[in-house]
Amino acid sequence: MSSFSDREKAFENKYAHDQDTKFRVIARRNKLLGLWAAELMGKADAEAYAKEVVASDFEEAGDADVIRKVAGDLEAAGKGVSAADVEAKLAELLPVAMAQIDAG
Template structure:
């Protein structure tokens, strides 16, 4: 039974590692999205940092990406930036790729 137990532990460890990596990619993506939106809103560097953190926190409101999209779209619209849902979702996809690249290939 030890071979089976070892194999089970290996699968559990891999699952935990995969979940941790996915969480880190999502958090990095949200930070990058916050920086992207802050640039569009012409925020100062200090405001950009605070806003990026707020976008990361917004992701904890509900499962999925809708809470982040809603926050970004609402904040950009309120700041007078001409952006639509499709542009925000496109940025979300682009920043996901960038976040994955940054975490897999650290600089």
């Protein structure tokens, strides 16, 4: 019975690790998106804006809240970047974020 308990615990630990990694990758991707958008808008404190973007992801499940925030901010700044453009940038930044998290 002990080996079954050990396997169960190992699976639980792997699941927890995978969820933590996924969270960190998404947060990094959102930060990279914020830095990209801050550069487009000419923000003096790009890091502060990137933190706002990361925080906006906690409003609802999925990426809609992040896309809405960044697209809205870019529109307000007159940058002509659509929500579809922001969504495409998110997709482009996901493998970059994965590589950065994997690299440590």
